[in-house]
Amino acid sequence: MSVPPTIAVENLRKTYVARDGEVVSLDGVTFDVRPQEFVSVLGPSGCGKTTVLKIVSGLEPASGGSVRVDGRPVSGPQRKIGMVFQVPALMRWRTALDNILLPSEILGINRAEARARSVELLKLVGLADFANKYPNELSGGMQQRIAIARALAHDPSILLLDEPFSALDMMTRNQLNIELLRIWSERRKTSLLITHSIPEAVFLSDRVIVLSPRPAHVLEIVPIPLPRPRTPEMRVSKDFIDIVDHIGRRIGLEYA
Amino acid sequence: MGRETDTARTLKVVATLVVLTVLWELTCRGFQVASFLVPAPSDIAVKLWDKQHLFWTHSWVTLHETFSGFMIAVVVGVVSAAVIVIIPSVRDVLMPILLIAQLVPKVAIAPILLVWFGYGVAPKIIIAFLVAFFPIVVNMASGLVAVERELLDLGRSLEASRWQIFWKFRMPSALPDLFGGMKIAITLAVIGAIIGEFVGGDKGLGYLIIIANQELDTPLAFAALFIISLGGILLYVAIELLERLVIPWSQTAQPSQVRM
Numbered sequence: 001m002s003v004p005p006t007i008a009v010e011n012l013r014k015t016y017v018a019r020d021g022e023v024v025s026l027d028g029v030t031f032d033v034r035p036q037e038f039v040s041v042l043g044p045s046g047c048g049k050t051t052v053l054k055i056v057s058g059l060e061p062a063s064g065g066s067v068r069v070d071g072r073p074v075s076g077p078q079r080k081i082g083m084v085f086q087v088p089a090l091m092r093w094r095t096a097l098d099n100i101l102l103p104s105e106i107l108g109i110n111r112a113e114a115r116a117r118s119v120e121l122l123k124l125v126g127l128a129d130f131a132n133k134y135p136n137e138l139s140g141g142m143q144q145r146i147a148i149a150r151a152l153a154h155d156p157s158i159l160l161l162d163e164p165f166s167a168l169d170m171m172t173r174n175q176l177n178i179e180l181l182r183i184w185s186e187r188r189k190t191s192l193l194i195t196h197s198i199p200e201a202v203f204l205s206d207r208v209i210v211l212s213p214r215p216a217h218v219l220e221i222v223p224i225p226l227p228r229p230r231t232p233e234m235r236v237s238k239d240f241i242d243i244v245d246h247i248g249r250r251i252g253l254e255y256a
Numbered sequence: 257m258g259r260e261t262d263t264a265r266t267l268k269v270v271a272t273l274v275v276l277t278v279l280w281e282l283t284c285r286g287f288q289v290a291s292f293l294v295p296a297p298s299d300i301a302v303k304l305w306d307k308q309h310l311f312w313t314h315s316w317v318t319l320h321e322t323f324s325g326f327m328i329a330v331v332v333g334v335v336s337a338a339v340i341v342i343i344p345s346v347r348d349v350l351m352p353i354l355l356i357a358q359l360v361p362k363v364a365i366a367p368i369l370l371v372w373f374g375y376g377v378a379p380k381i382i383i384a385f386l387v388a389f390f391p392i393v394v395n396m397a398s399g400l401v402a403v404e405r406e407l408l409d410l411g412r413s414l415e416a417s418r419w420q421i422f423w424k425f426r427m428p429s430a431l432p433d434l435f436g437g438m439k440i441a442i443t444l445a446v447i448g449a450i451i452g453e454f455v456g457g458d459k460g461l462g463y464l465i466i467i468a469n470q471e472l473d474t475p476l477a478f479a480a481l482f483i484i485s486l487g488g489i490l491l492y493v494a495i496e497l498l499e500r501l502v503i504p505w506s507q508t509a510q511p512s513q514v515r516m
Contacts, residue, residue: 059409077413089406093428093505105424106414134505154414 004071005032006158006190007056013064014051025051027215028065033192038184040193040201043211044251049194052216053162056192057081069158079107082151082189084164088143090135096146097122097131103154114153121149124183141172145179152187159189163196177203178232185229198244198251202226203235210250220250295475300482303475310464315483317459321377321449322491325384326442332385333392333441334434340393341400342422358390362448366455380452380460387448388441392434399433400426432506435499442495446488 014026025048033039043049054060056067058077067074069081082103090099100121104114122128125145127138135143144164151159161180165173177200184191184204195201201208202224210219224243226234234240277297283289284296291299304311336354340347362383369379403425411421453462461480468476499506 057413059412077415079415081413083410083413085406085409087404087406089404089410091407091425091428093431093503102410102424103414106411106416106420136505136507150410 003034005068006035006037006070007033007192008068008071009052009056009065010067011065012052012055012062012067014048014055014060015063024215026063027217029211029216029218030065031209031218031221033190036188036190037206038191038193038204039207039209040195040205041209041211042195042198042201042247042251043216044213045196047211047214048216049196049211050162052211053160053192053194057083057160079154080156081158081160082154082156084144084147084151084159084161086163086166088135088140088147090143090146090150092135095132095134096127096138099135099146100150100153103150107154109154117155118149118153121152124152124186125149125179139172140168141176144168144176148180148183152183152189157190159184159191161191161193163194165200166196173197173200174232180204181230198247199235199240202240202243202247203230208247210247220247222247222250292472292474295478299475300478303479304482307476307479311461311479311483314459314461314464314480315487317377318446318449318453318461318484319487321380321452321460322384322442322445322487324377324381325386325448326388326438326445328381328385329389329392329441329445330438333389333437334396336389336393337396337400337430338422340397341426342418354390354393357386362387363451363455366451369452370456375457377459379455380449380457383452384445384448387451388445391440391444392437395433395437395440396430399430402433403429431503432499435495435503435506438495439492442491443488446484446491450484 009032010030012026012029013024016023016025029052031039031041041049041052051060055062056069056074058074058081069078091102094102097115097118100118101111101114104111104118119128119131122131125148127142127145127149130138130142135146138146147164151161164180165176168176181204193201193204205224208222208224210222211217212219222243226237226239226243281297284294284299289296295303336350340350365386366379366383369382373379373382407425408421411425416424449460450462450465453460454466457463461484464480465477468474468480
């Protein structure tokens with residue numbers, strides 16, 4: 001271990017107090033994400049994947065274990081993180097461009113500079129012509145692209161993505177996977193993606209953290225040896241299908 | 257929806273009104289209904305024309321009371337809603353007061369207000385304010401609260417200050433609800449002002465109706481009613497136009513989505 005990990009999650013525990021007693025959501029989850037790596041956390045729905053991400057982002061406290069980002073224990077929100085949610089969560093009263101400007105406004109970044117970068121980000125996500133459109137004038141896929149651009153607006157070193165494409169149809173989803181891959185290869189942000197789509201996780205990631213059903217623990221950390229840059233055709237290659245199959249069986253076996 | 261449908265709709269509304277008016281006129285003439293019972297539209301029109309000076313003067317007073325009461329309601333309503341949302345512990349103190357203020361029958365307290373504030377415009381403005389502000393508080397407060405959870409998470413992740421969360425996240429998000437409340441409030445404010453004029457005073461369209469009744473001048477009363485209705489509609493439309501101007505991004509501000 002020569003390079004220290006960007007995100008180090010160790011023996012992470014999360015419990016909730018529900019009506020019928022304590023519910024264990026995360027039961028000792030351990031993994032790390034290295035600098036500029038793309039890692040996915042994959043698991044059945046309701047297993048607590050999103051909780052992992054919220055704890056890493058500092059939005060939710062852990063019940064036990066530790067999370068370190070750049071070697072420092074997480075105690076609250078951190079500005080070095082950009083977030084993308086399941087829903088675009090755009091401000092419907094702001095145009096696409098103004099939505100991307102929001103983080104810079106909050107952080108008090110020089111407006112002219114922020115504007116130039118936002119325009120550039122719009123180009124990056126392929127929506128340069130839609131700068132002055134309101135969210136309700138954009139498709140779901142376009143809205144989520146704006147959300148990705150917004151997450152990059154303050155130039156964070158880490159990108160956290162919480163099932164960002166789960167509400168989109170299959171075709172849009174595949175297309176945005178390719179887009180995300182391109183954006184990641186251009187910007188090289190350390191990325192942590194939460195997803196329940198095995199092909200999506202395999203296609204995008206360097207490694208896939210496979211979680212068990214609740215209470216979640218790590219079943220396996222699967223390295224994805226597919227070469228970069230990745231192309232859409234790889235998704236029908238034998239190597240790809242073998243990995244997808246392997247993970248599928250791994251999750252399936254645990255269910256039985 | 258396109259322009260064609262909008263035009264078609266306008267035509268339908270106008271046609272309905274014209275047909276109703278003609279039916280009314282024919283009924284009154286056909287059955288020779290006495291003017292002091294139900295005046296024909298033509299009687300009312302004549303009255304409006306003959307007494308236009310009177311109507312201008314009194315309309316102006318009622319409009320002034322309505323608008324003042326409404327504006328105070330907007331300011332007080334928005335501030336109350338903001339306080340309730342920003343300082344949740346105040347909610348339990350403020351809500352009962354607001355509820356009581358809403359539940360007290362305005363007609364019943366109008367005479368008391370008269371005793372306190374005299375026969376001028378003040379008690380009318382207060383009643384207009386009292387009836388108008390509740391829908392504004394309720395709409396505004398729920399609008400301020402109903403910000404998407406993920407959007408607030410984003411704000412938190414950027415360590416936005418409470419101030420920033422309020423002005424950049426909550427306030428704009430609540431504007432459509434505020435306009436919804438204002439549309440209800442403006443119609444109520446008109447009623448409030450009229451109630452105030454009924455109870456006591458010597459000016460305004462409500463006062464004019466009282467006088468008309470005493471003198472059995474029913475066409476005059478109907479003419480006043482006509483102006484009140486027309487004024488109410490115009491005020492409502494004015495707020496709709498303002499809404500389209502201020503929040504063009506809102507669904508409710510889109511002409512094809514919501515109609516009066």
